[in-house]
Amino acid sequence: MNVAALIEGCQYRDMSKQELPIAQTASCCTSLQSAPLDEDQATDLAAVFKALGDPVRLRLLSMIAAAQADTGVCVCELTPAFDLSQPTISHHLKLLRQAGLVDSERRGTWVYYWLLPETTDKLAALLSRPASEWSRQPEEVAS
Template identity: 80%
Template sequence: MSKQELPIVQTTSCCTSPQSAPLGEGQAVELAAIFKALGDPVRLRLLSLIAAAEADKGVCVCELTPAFELSQPTISHHLKLLRQAGLVGSERRGTWVYYWLRPEVTDRLASLLARPANEWQAEPAAQAS
């Protein structure tokens, strides 16, 4: 049970099958899973709290849970979904577990949404300055 799920996205994506259609089925499934993780108010607020922390430090779950009027298992569940989507990473430090943002993934989504008129195809992640 100590299996750590792999993130859905590989930012170094090697295209699935760039046929003719823009955004192939495979990529659509992959991206939709990430957007679905963002499609909940609690998870969005969690992510914003996590993103607000210093990247290398991370945020303790013990700081996140009391920010919501939800049970601790519910918060834990949402954090798990964010992690499975690849949006955050997590690590245990002593008694506490810390979560941090993975900007590669959010950047990928941002670059995808930023130029919708252009290419929605596979994009080898943003190489922003």
Template identity: 65%
Template sequence: MSKQELVVLGQDDEDGSGCCPTLLSAPMRQDRAEELAKVFKALGDPVRLRLLSMIASRDGGEICVCDLTPAFDLSQPTISHHLKQLKQAGLIDSERRGTWVYYRLLPATTDQLAAVLARPQDSARQSPIGPAGAPS
């Protein structure tokens, strides 16, 4: 599958409800829940969450694996395994340049995760809890 053919989570909704219904706007379909669970599972490990953060926050939008590995007290094969999990979840992509592999965030996936977890604007205004969980 080429990069142009990559299917982003929820982009092809059959019911026409848009790409990113939130948890509060409609019950989630089984297939959608299974897709999202794979992505959240990939984020459920502290090492993978740190790796994703390091990749996403890098100036220039990409980082060499040679800069990721020293930040952890883990072997190179273990870091590669975690990166593979993030890539399979559609959170990152990579490109080999000579002997090194460079990783970059795929923001469409993280944007969709954020959209799924977001409250619809009407619910946000009616909520008895204000910003940062403080009562309004």
């Protein structure tokens, strides 16, 4: 299959807000509505959702995402926002890194973190609803 065509399909869908036939949609665009998860996908996603299931980690991810992506955010900037010790914050950041949500780099004494958009983009694509369902009322979707 032509990779360029798959990328163009995702870009077309995202830019035009129109749905393409499933056969033309790349695996990066697969949502829960288009295909059920297999066991490996469910296991991988469960690890990501488990990492996001803690309020501290969710806030940390939010703070990292809001920071400048080109420079990253220092752990020394994250720690004061919490009533937790620096080792505890580092542990939470380690779990986010293991889940593939952030990456890091040591610069001297400090470690800097940045968001890995490919993981968050996959989550967004997985959880997104087709544009045709956005105008429906909740009771219509349930029926």
